[in-house]
Amino acid sequence: MKIKVVEPVLKANRVMAEEIRRYLGSKGVKLINILGSPGAGKTQFIKRTLEQLENKEIIGVIEGDISTTFDAEELVSLGVEIVQINTKGACHLDARMIKQALEQMRLDGKKVIFVENVGNLVCPAEFPLGEDLRILVLSLTEGLHKPLKYPLAFRTSQVLILNKSDLLPHLDVNPSIIREEALSINNQMRIFQLSSLTGEGFSNWMDYFQNYLSTL
Numbered sequence: 001m002k003i004k005v006v007e008p009v010l011k012a013n014r015v016m017a018e019e020i021r022r023y024l025g026s027k028g029v030k031l032i033n034i035l036g037s038p039g040a041g042k043t044q045f046i047k048r049t050l051e052q053l054e055n056k057e058i059i060g061v062i063e064g065d066i067s068t069t070f071d072a073e074e075l076v077s078l079g080v081e082i083v084q085i086n087t088k089g090a091c092h093l094d095a096r097m098i099k100q101a102l103e104q105m106r107l108d109g110k111k112v113i114f115v116e117n118v119g120n121l122v123c124p125a126e127f128p129l130g131e132d133l134r135i136l137v138l139s140l141t142e143g144l145h146k147p148l149k150y151p152l153a154f155r156t157s158q159v160l161i162l163n164k165s166d167l168l169p170h171l172d173v174n175p176s177i178i179r180e181e182a183l184s185i186n187n188q189m190r191i192f193q194l195s196s197l198t199g200e201g202f203s204n205w206m207d208y209f210q211n212y213l214s215t216l
Helices: 007-026 042-051 070-078 095-102 151-155 165-170 175-185 202-214
Strands: 030-036 059-065 081-086 112-116 133-139 159-163 190-193
Touching: 007 030, 007 095, 030 042, 042 070, 042 112, 042 159, 042 202, 059 070, 059 095, 070 081, 081 095, 151 175, 159 175, 175 190, 190 202
Parallel strands: 030 112, 030 133, 059 081, 059 112, 133 159, 159 190
Antiparallel strands: none
């Protein structure tokens, strides 16, 4: 009986992810990997971010889903270049998929590629994509203790978006506890509490992102 070992798969992904990072770096492009559970508001977060940018031509988007193009269709009206990846069952994007998507994208003039990963807090955390920044979108409706239940996703992300703050009056959840738990795992994490739907608190995130763009 053959014994299958997963580690070579993870290693091969890391090697290709590093190749992607170097390739995009040579083009002056940064990759931002956006993780989150299904329904966390990743697409709406990307959409509102793009809406507030004057120059959208510097942004590209790679949309990852198991099936359908619904999320990509949400962004089409903004005029950004979008490449759709349907994984046909896989619970995450991997570096090979990103490499193929980048081959379909015009990189000249771009500064940032947003990657909306498949909705999941487990598998996507295991597979780097060559990103320069990893953002974790967590809906406050998901309740407490997610940092402790899914530590790798929080440990490997530089930014945490506590989304759907407009629903707080209807929730039995304390964002301060989520912050404390997240920082206990990753004390370098930047945390923004906001509503991608209403725009509440979004200016703080945009200040951070505009400053990030200014360094490119």
